Amino acid sequence: MEIILISLLAFMIIGAIIAIETYDLLSSVISLGAIGFALCIVFLFLGAPDIAIVQLIVEILSLVVLLKLILKREDKDDTVNYNNFSIFSVIFFTGIFITLAYFFLKEIHKFGNIFQTFNKGEIYSYYISNALEKIKAPNIVSAIILDFRGYDTLGEATVIFTAILGGLVLLRKIGRKKDETK
Amino acid sequence: MKQNNSGMTIIVKTIAKLVIYFISVFAFYITLTGHLTPGGGFAGGAIFAAGLTLLLLAFGKDILLKKFNYSKLNIADSLGALAFVIIGFCGFFFASAFLNNFFFKGKVFHIFSSGQILYLNIAIFVKVAACLFSILLLLSMFRILSENKTSKEKEK
Numbered sequence: 001m002e003i004i005l006i007s008l009l010a011f012m013i014i015g016a017i018i019a020i021e022t023y024d025l026l027s028s029v030i031s032l033g034a035i036g037f038a039l040c041i042v043f044l045f046l047g048a049p050d051i052a053i054v055q056l057i058v059e060i061l062s063l064v065v066l067l068k069l070i071l072k073r074e075d076k077d078d079t080v081n082y083n084n085f086s087i088f089s090v091i092f093f094t095g096i097f098i099t100l101a102y103f104f105l106k107e108i109h110k111f112g113n114i115f116q117t118f119n120k121g122e123i124y125s126y127y128i129s130n131a132l133e134k135i136k137a138p139n140i141v142s143a144i145i146l147d148f149r150g151y152d153t154l155g156e157a158t159v160i161f162t163a164i165l166g167g168l169v170l171l172r173k174i175g176r177k178k179d180e181t182k
Numbered sequence: 183m184k185q186n187n188s189g190m191t192i193i194v195k196t197i198a199k200l201v202i203y204f205i206s207v208f209a210f211y212i213t214l215t216g217h218l219t220p221g222g223g224f225a226g227g228a229i230f231a232a233g234l235t236l237l238l239l240a241f242g243k244d245i246l247l248k249k250f251n252y253s254k255l256n257i258a259d260s261l262g263a264l265a266f267v268i269i270g271f272c273g274f275f276f277a278s279a280f281l282n283n284f285f286f287k288g289k290v291f292h293i294f295s296s297g298q299i300l301y302l303n304i305a306i307f308v309k310v311a312a313c314l315f316s317i318l319l320l321l322s323m324f325r326i327l328s329e330n331k332t333s334k335e336k337e338k
Contacts, residue, residue, distance in 0.1 A: 049220035053212070057228040061314060064235060065321055136287045137217040137296035145222075146299045150281035153302070154266060157309060161263055164313045168252070171320045 002111070005045055012038045025070050033063045050141050188242030198240035205233035209307075216303040217296045223306025230307070231314035243322050255316040262309025269301055 012035050019031040036059035043052040127144055137143040145153050189195065213226030238246050273282035281298070288295035 050222065050225065053221060053225040054228060057225065057232055061228065061232055061235060061318070064239070065318065068322070132290065135283065135296050135299070136290050137299055138291060139217050139219060139222075141220075142217045142222055142299055142303075143296065146217075146302045147281075147283050147297070150270065150302075153306070154270065154281070157263055157266055157306065160310065160313050161259065164259060164316060167317055167320050168256075171323065 001045070005042060008038050008042050008045075012042075026067075029063070029066045029070055032066070033059065036063070048141075050139075188244055190240050194240045198236050202233050202237060205236070206230060209233065209311075213303050213307040214293065214300070217299040218291060218293075223303035224310050226303070227307045227310025228314060230311040231318070234311075234315045235318055238318060238322065243319075246319070247323075250315070250319065252316060252319070255312045255319070258308055258312035259316065262305050262307075262312065265305035265308070266302060269298055269305065273298070 015031045015035040015038070019028045019035070022028050022031070036055065040052050040055045040059065043049075043055055127148060128140065131137060131140040131143040135143040135147050137147070209226045209230040211226075212221035212229060213223055216222035216226070234246075234250075270281040273284055274280045277284035283297040283299075285297035285301070286294070287297050294300065
């Protein structure tokens with residue numbers, strides 16, 4: 001089980017390195033798609049089919065958009081010149097992340113072991129024991145995101161609404177026509 | 183039916199005509215049983231938008247732009263968001279707090295159970311389907327305009 005997960009994660013990291021380092025945009029987009037589908041399989045192994053469905057569909061949609069954009073263009077990826085500041089900032093923030101992750105990841109429960117360390121005082125034990133009785137929803141994830149944590153879903157809907165407003169403003173017809181007349 | 187040259191070949195068009203019904207039914211199923219099985223409004227809406235994207239790729243933009251324009255998609259988008267907030271305010275006025283689950287809760291494993299979750303899933307379905315598909319339509323329209331622009335520049 002863990003061997004499969006580790007090999008999938010290694011595959012994703014190799015795909016990410018290929019997507020960054022390759023010069024051809026088409027192979028970069030294809031390796032990006034491979035990362036997404038590997039992530040979908042990882043979610044299935046972790047027991048999260050809700051997120052696996054959404055990940056699969058959104059990956060397909062974004063792959064279609066990127067391919068439609070890439071196939072019509074012929075320009076290639078520019079090489080990035082690394083200067084001292086970018087190298088320093090990468091090392092600095094990676095160091096901060098590793099130091100903080102060392103302290104915080106010790107507090108997380110051991111992998112696949114959540115029911116053995118079932119603590120009555122913590123909030124997820126309330127969700128797990130009360131979702132079926134009070135909400136009458138067998139899908140506990142749905143009960144959490146739409147009942148216990150309804151505000152979160154409202155915020156998520158607001159994010160999508162704002163994204164489409166931004167897209168409309170950037171890609172609207174009137175602005176394009178004004179730009180062409182210049 | 184009138185033949186037109188936009189889009190892909192007739193094989194793809196025939197298969198897309200058949201498959202779009204199954205994709206729509208699967209999207210509705212995922213949405214309506216979101217509180218019983220894995221899935222929900224976001225997954226169902228994304229599947230529906232992916233089916234519409236299949237139509238967009240197979241038949242070309244012009245046929246779809248006759249049936250869906252941005253104003254209709256915007257109205258559907260806003261209606262989904264409005265329905266979510268109205269359900270939330272129902273909890274505020276008839277019960278104690280915003281998004282309070284006061285609806286009829288029924289029996290476990292029934293369709294009409296678990297209160298507001300089913301109705302919120304339907305609202306999110308309308309919202310996400312309209313939203314993702316309008317983003318794709320916007321990007322395809324952007325491509326047409328930029329192509330016109332480059333062809334005009336070439337003529338100059």
